[in-house]
Amino acid sequence: xxxxxxxxxxxxxxxxxxxxxxxxxxxxxxxxxxxxxxxxxxxxxxxxxxxxxxxxxxxxxxxxxxxxxxxxxxxxxxxxxxxxxxxxxxxxxxxxxxxxxxxxxxxxxxxxxxxxxxxxxxxxxxxxxxxxxxxxxxxxxxxxxxxxxxxxxxxxxxxxxxxxxxxxxxxxxxxxxxxxxxxxxxxxxxxxxxxxxxxxxxxxxxxxxxxxxxxxxxxxxxxxxxxxxxxxxxxxxxxxxxxxxxxxxxxxxxxxxxxxxxxxxxxxxxxxxxxxxxxxxxxxxxxxxxxxxxxxxxxxxxxxxxxxxxxxxxxxxxxxxxxxxxxxxxxxxxxxxxxxxxxxx
Numbered sequence: 001x002x003x004x005x006x007x008x009x010x011x012x013x014x015x016x017x018x019x020x021x022x023x024x025x026x027x028x029x030x031x032x033x034x035x036x037x038x039x040x041x042x043x044x045x046x047x048x049x050x051x052x053x054x055x056x057x058x059x060x061x062x063x064x065x066x067x068x069x070x071x072x073x074x075x076x077x078x079x080x081x082x083x084x085x086x087x088x089x090x091x092x093x094x095x096x097x098x099x100x101x102x103x104x105x106x107x108x109x110x111x112x113x114x115x116x117x118x119x120x121x122x123x124x125x126x127x128x129x130x131x132x133x134x135x136x137x138x139x140x141x142x143x144x145x146x147x148x149x150x151x152x153x154x155x156x157x158x159x160x161x162x163x164x165x166x167x168x169x170x171x172x173x174x175x176x177x178x179x180x181x182x183x184x185x186x187x188x189x190x191x192x193x194x195x196x197x198x199x200x201x202x203x204x205x206x207x208x209x210x211x212x213x214x215x216x217x218x219x220x221x222x223x224x225x226x227x228x229x230x231x232x233x234x235x236x237x238x239x240x241x242x243x244x245x246x247x248x249x250x251x252x253x254x255x256x257x258x259x260x261x262x263x264x265x266x267x268x269x270x271x272x273x274x275x276x277x278x279x280x281x282x283x284x285x286x287x288x289x290x291x292x293x294x295x296x297x298x299x300x301x302x303x304x305x306x307x308x309x310x311x312x313x314x315x316x317x318x319x320x321x322x323x324x325x326x327x328x329x330x331x332x333x334x335x336x337x338x339x340x341x342x343x344x345x
Contacts, residue, residue, distance in 0.1 A: 019138040027150030030137055033064075037130040049151070050278065053129065068093075068112040068140065069148035078145025079112060089139045092117035096320045116140065159300035162289060166303070181304025185215065185344070186291045187337035189312040189330055191319045192281020193217055195250055196269040199292035199299055200309060204251075208262055212250040213291070214309045216340050219243055219275070220329055221315030227273050228253060232336065234343070240336055242315075245273070276316075287311065310337045 013031055016023065029048075036045040042053045049064055070078055079095065086093045095114040118136035140149050163170070172179050194200065195214050204211040218232060220242040225231065228249035232240045253273055257265040270277050277284075291309055292302035312333035318325050 016134060016138070019134060021138050021141055025141050025148050026137070027148070029151040029153065030149060033151065034130045034134055037126050037133060040126050053126070063094075063115045063117050065152055066114055066116045066140070067150045067152065068114055068146055069150070070110065070112060071145050071147050074145055075110075078143065082112075082143060082146075085143055086139065090119060091136050091139055093140065159289060159292070159294075159302065162303065163301075168303070181291060181307030184304060184307045185310055185337070185341045186287075186304055186307045187310050187312070187334070187341075188283060188287045188290065189314065189333035189337075190283030190286050191314055191316065192277055192283040193275075193287065193311040193313060194266070194277060194281060194284040195245075195275075195311075196254060196264050196266040197284070198264075198295045199288055199302075201254075201264070201295075202293070209258075210254065210264065212247055212254060213293075213307070214250055214311055215247045215344065217245040217250065217311045217313065218333070218336055219245075219313040220332070221313070221317060224274065229273075234339065239339070240332060283311065283313070310340055312336060 013023075013035075015034065016026060016031075033045065033049060033051075036042075036048070037053070045051055045053065051064060068082075083093050083095065093114050093116055095112055116136060118132055137149055140146060168174070168179065193214070195212060195217060198210075200213050201210040202213050203209070218240070219229070220240075222229060222243040225243055228245055229243040230246075230249075232242065232244045253269050254264050256272065257268040259265060287302075287309065288299075289302050291304045291307045292299065293305040294301035314326060314329055314333070318329065
């Protein structure tokens, strides 16, 4: 069979040359991000990085996860001054404190995990946003002690393998019983609860409707009692700080934002409840592995797809610190989950 020309042409990426950067220091995924912005492929950009760009070219989420490779000489000093140096250049690099502890205990120069923020409010089009992105990457690479910047690779779902890992048969039958979590409450203490996602809904009382599988969401750091949030109490007595959402309040919010086709508009639900949720929320991933129902187009069932859920949102301000500062909060979360479960019988 004769070969045919597929019509593709390799075009050198010269867009970084004016920034005077060694191309070997630029991860291919970094280059791809800039190209996706310029090509206005905002859907793929969002799926790969979590960056949202709306039609008017405003960058809604400026934080990009990056891996920062450090040189062998003086890398501890690089970490100590990196954030302040970048701030002086008009950019922001944030390295969580939990990672810093690991870095300084290491004997070899680590790859620092951080978040990069760059201003683009003055950008008038996608090309200007891409140019601002390249400048931020260039500023980071040119930092003394930094030798490479790369992005995390997008990962593919493999939740379907989890059940086999715990020796649960594909049909979920064990000793004549179907083990799907029905009648069980799964408690999650974490950060980020996608309460409007299809994996955590179930058929509603009325045909064609859906309701939440989340019985309670307790946000330990919240102080605002509006939009359905209220103080946790038992018999009229406040038992914990923070604010909680009951299933009834969650269901009411879900019912307000349903398309003509019966789909729940997730973003509008979170906006209405004033509950900030990142694209890659750790708590949601954990909750899906434990109790997701796999109803989305690419979804796979979690361990207990028919279980009800109680979610405890740790204070966002403390999540980065981790470790000892969260111990009391986690214990409170355990007590809260068992208390609410006992009330429900």
